[in-house]
Amino acid sequence: MSTKKSAVDGGKWITLSTVISTVFQFLQVTILARILDPSVFGVVSVSALLINLFYIFSNLGFSNSIIYKQENDRNVLSSIYFTSLLLGLTIFCIAYLSAPLVVAYYKEPKLDYVIKLASIYFLIIYFGQIYLFLLQKELKFKTIALMEIIATVAGTAITIALAYNHYEELSLIYGQLATHVIRTSLQIILGRHLFTPRLYLNFNAIKEHLKFGVYNVGDGLLGFVQGNSDNIIVGGLLGVKALGYYTIASQLAIFPITKLSPIILQVAYPILAKMKESDSELKKAYLSILDLVSYLNIPLLAGLYITADSVVPLMYGPGWEETIPLIKIFVFVSIFYCLSNPLFTLAFTKGKPNLLFYLNLVTLLVKVPLLYVLGTRWQVYGIATAFLLSTFINLILNFFIVQHLVGDFIRDFFANFIKPVLFCTLMILVILAYKQYVGNSGLFHTLAQILIGGSIYLLLTFKYKITLKEIIAFRRSVS
Numbered sequence: 001m002s003t004k005k006s007a008v009d010g011g012k013w014i015t016l017s018t019v020i021s022t023v024f025q026f027l028q029v030t031i032l033a034r035i036l037d038p039s040v041f042g043v044v045s046v047s048a049l050l051i052n053l054f055y056i057f058s059n060l061g062f063s064n065s066i067i068y069k070q071e072n073d074r075n076v077l078s079s080i081y082f083t084s085l086l087l088g089l090t091i092f093c094i095a096y097l098s099a100p101l102v103v104a105y106y107k108e109p110k111l112d113y114v115i116k117l118a119s120i121y122f123l124i125i126y127f128g129q130i131y132l133f134l135l136q137k138e139l140k141f142k143t144i145a146l147m148e149i150i151a152t153v154a155g156t157a158i159t160i161a162l163a164y165n166h167y168e169e170l171s172l173i174y175g176q177l178a179t180h181v182i183r184t185s186l187q188i189i190l191g192r193h194l195f196t197p198r199l200y201l202n203f204n205a206i207k208e209h210l211k212f213g214v215y216n217v218g219d220g221l222l223g224f225v226q227g228n229s230d231n232i233i234v235g236g237l238l239g240v241k242a243l244g245y246y247t248i249a250s251q252l253a254i255f256p257i258t259k260l261s262p263i264i265l266q267v268a269y270p271i272l273a274k275m276k277e278s279d280s281e282l283k284k285a286y287l288s289i290l291d292l293v294s295y296l297n298i299p300l301l302a303g304l305y306i307t308a309d310s311v312v313p314l315m316y317g318p319g320w321e322e323t324i325p326l327i328k329i330f331v332f333v334s335i336f337y338c339l340s341n342p343l344f345t346l347a348f349t350k351g352k353p354n355l356l357f358y359l360n361l362v363t364l365l366v367k368v369p370l371l372y373v374l375g376t377r378w379q380v381y382g383i384a385t386a387f388l389l390s391t392f393i394n395l396i397l398n399f400f401i402v403q404h405l406v407g408d409f410i411r412d413f414f415a416n417f418i419k420p421v422l423f424c425t426l427m428i429l430v431i432l433a434y435k436q437y438v439g440n441s442g443l444f445h446t447l448a449q450i451l452i453g454g455s456i457y458l459l460l461t462f463k464y465k466i467t468l469k470e471i472i473a474f475r476r477s478v479s
Helices: 003-033 038-059 062-068 074-097 099-106 111-118 121-127 129-137 141-164 169-191 203-238 240-253 255-275 279-316 323-340 342-349 354-406 410-437 443-464 468-477
Strands: none
Touching (some): 038 121, 038 203, 038 240, 074 099, 074 121, 074 203, 099 203, 121 129, 121 169, 129 141, 141 169, 203 240, 240 255, 240 279, 255 279, 255 323, 279 323, 279 354, 279 410, 323 342, 323 354, 354 410, 410 443
16 A cells, blocks of 8 residues: 555544544533533543653653654564553552642542542553554554544443443543553454564663653653643642633633644654655645644634634533633634644654753743733633643744754745635634624524534635545545
8 A cells, every 4th residue: 555545544544533532522521511510520630630641651652662663573562562561550559649649739639539540540551552553653543543433432431321320520530441441452452463572571672762762751741741730720729610611611622623633643653754864755744734734623713713602501501601711712722732733743753852842841931930920810711821822932933943854834834824714714704794693692503603604614625725626536546
């Protein structure tokens, strides 16, 4: 199969997986928001923060190093496998024992049992993780997608069933653990033909992978702190209920973009790694990624911004109105995020993850003072604004790094970027007119606004960006 066809075929399956996962995530949040208190989402958010923090240390960038080095040596892979298991056990113990400290910071007793239960995550995932890395390396995206779909659907069903049976925050934790058990089991079953570990552990054999992972861990840690410092401060300063509102707003405005953008990057990285010596090809691929990310994400975010006041009551029911101003701020955060995200793929393709480390370090140094100053003055909305400003600064620095890696690209980027922006502007103006002169609230008017906005954007795209004939021709060229 050609590289081009592998990219398209992989993108198709990963897109399907991500869309289904995102839909089920929205379904879960929509249902649970109607039966659980905002403080429950705050408690689970704190637990997720802790798990994500410790995951950084136990990952060591093995996924990226295996793909970058195209690793096939069984002894090396066995050493990576058992190193991961040992790290998982160590991180489980640390996470479990850290529960009292987290309870003391957030002043929420429920966190003790929730964190101890959630830490079991680290005893599960590392049995199957290396098989996922190898499936990615071999471009087995259909297999990866099917595993994710099965695990997500099953986990969502378990979570909703437990919530209706009054398990409250534990319904989310048990549901997540069930998802991980199912996903890990499938990774082992479907990936075992690529690798069978032998009883071998030699740290010298994986020193290059460990070295590759040092900056990955450092970047991950800094990325976590600068990406989640707002959540940490909201929970500690304003309590878990405020964090619940903040989390739900983020789930609606930021979560979909963090799921959709990596579709392209997950498919692109193994392919770009095979042509890492050609700067001109990398630059062309990077601009294509930015262009596609822009056309997919910006209309979704623009539509959410203009319809948030009617979408929130329909999705979550009464009591969640405080999330609407947060959602409108997070829309711009998501735009900046999706434009900056492709640098991750480019930096690892060039073998320079250290640049990501320095980028996150500078962003963190800017973000923390902004969070303190604006959060002290304007509470949760000040913290959200600080998040927005720091994300914009991160994007500017991001583009300087890209310029360093592949050369001048800004003019080509803006030539591509101006079209979706203009299309979205027209879309917003028409929806505003509809809200003003026809109707604003209720299911019918909300669906009408979404249909009108989507139709306008698609018509403009087919008219001035790419025609249906070109799409059909491209499809035939890779079939």
